[in-house]
Amino acid sequence: GENVEQHPSTLSVQEGDSAVIKCTYSDSASNYFPWYKQELGKRPQLIIDIRSNVGEKKDQRIAVTLNKTAKHFSLHITETQPEDSAVYFCAAPSAAGNKLTFGGGTRVLVKP
Amino acid sequence: KAGVTQTPRYLIKTRGQQVTLSCSPISGHRSVSWYQQTPGQGLQFLFEYFSETQRNKGNFPGRFSGRQFSNSRSEMNVSTLELGDSALYLCASSSLAGTTYEQYFGPGTRLTVT
Numbered sequence: 001g002e003n004v005e006q007h008p009s010t011l012s013v014q015e016g017d018s019a020v021i022k023c024t025y026s027d028s029a030s031n032y033f034p035w036y037k038q039e040l041g042k043r044p045q046l047i048i049d050i051r052s053n054v055g056e057k058k059d060q061r062i063a064v065t066l067n068k069t070a071k072h073f074s075l076h077i078t079e080t081q082p083e084d085s086a087v088y089f090c091a092a093p094s095a096a097g098n099k100l101t102f103g104g105g106t107r108v109l110v111k112p
Numbered sequence: 113k114a115g116v117t118q119t120p121r122y123l124i125k126t127r128g129q130q131v132t133l134s135c136s137p138i139s140g141h142r143s144v145s146w147y148q149q150t151p152g153q154g155l156q157f158l159f160e161y162f163s164e165t166q167r168n169k170g171n172f173p174g175r176f177s178g179r180q181f182s183n184s185r186s187e188m189n190v191s192t193l194e195l196g197d198s199a200l201y202l203c204a205s206s207s208l209a210g211t212t213y214e215q216y217f218g219p220g221t222r223l224t225v226t
Contacts, residue, residue, distance in 0.1 A: 034214065043202065044155070044215040089155060098206050098215060099143050099168040101154040 002027040004104025013080050013110055021106045023090035024072040030092040032101070033073045035064060039086045048075070049085035080110045116140065116205050116218035123222045130191040133221045143167075144186040145215060146178060147199040158201075161186050161197050172212030190223075198225045 003026040013019050027032075031052040036044035050057045050073065051066045057064050061080075066073040077084055087107050091100040117136045125131050137144050144160040145168075157170040161180035178188040184205075190197055200222050204215035 032213070037215075044213055045215060045221045047212065091155075094157075095166075097169070098160050098162075098204075098213070099157050100145070100215065101157065102147075104154050110139050 002101040004090060004092050004101050004103045005009075006106060008106060010106060010107045010109070012109045012111060014081060015080060017080055019077040019084070019108055019110075020079055021022050021075045021090070021108075022072060023074070023103050024064050024070075025092040026071065026103075027092065027094065028068075028071065030094075032065060032093050033064070034090065034091050035062075036089045036102075037086045038089065038105075041051050044089060049079075074079055077108075079092060080108075082110050082112050083108045084108060116203060116216055117170055118201075118203055118218040121219065122222045122224075124226060125193050126226055127193055127195060129193050130189060131193060131205075132189045132222060133201055133223075135186045135188075135203035135218055136206075137186070137203075138207070138216060139215050141205035141216075143206040144180060144184065145204045145206070146186070146188050147202045147204065148172075149202055149220070150198075155202070158188065160205050192201050193225045198223060208225045211212060 006023045034049035037047045038044040050066050061078050063076045087105045089105050090103040119134045154164040160168040163214045164180045175191045180186045200220045202220045204217045206215045214218050
């Protein structure tokens with residue numbers, strides 16, 4: 001089955017700096033890679049995703065890159081703000097259907 | 113559209129009891145997946161239902177079961193509760209059939225087993 005590794009587990013950045021979170025996956029057939037943000041006490045929220053037919057996708061201050069050859073994808077947050085503080089999860093699908101395997105999560109702290 | 117809803121939001125049960133959790137997906141979504149979230153194990157997939165059929169299953173014991181109704185609402189049941197079942201149970205709904213697509217989570221049910 002799919003195995004997803006996520007690094008780092010914690011990340012502390014100064015407000016205005018960039019944050020990068022990296023994930024690797026094992027199943028070369030995986031074709032969809034979502035990122036979720038979970039604030040304390042709240043549900044995971046889908047913030048961006050990328051499909052295997054593109055290498056990069058941007059949405060305002062966040063971007064995701066995908067390297068299918070190396071089987072890794074990354075989340076980039078630029079000009080971080082205190083409201084970016086949360087736990088971020090990457091995921092990849094296993095087999096057909098909607099079975100997502102999640103990375104272990106990255107706790108991001110943006111210091112004002 | 114209303115988001116994914118889950119009931120109840122909080123639940124306290126005793127070891128050995130059973131529990132049923134409910135999930136109502138976004139209107140029009142036919143796929144419902146269930147996940148268990150714990151501090152130690154993270155987010156782990158339990159099972160997925162589509163059109164009242166279980167389509168995928170994670171590595172959980174048979175005490176964990178689920179079903180989906182014709183209106184796409186789903187329930188999961190945990191029998192013979194153990195302390196280790198204490199967790200946040202999240203369901204997620206998805207619109208497209210036969211392919212992996214965006215999943216939207218409900219607020220979760222916080223289960224505490226004492």
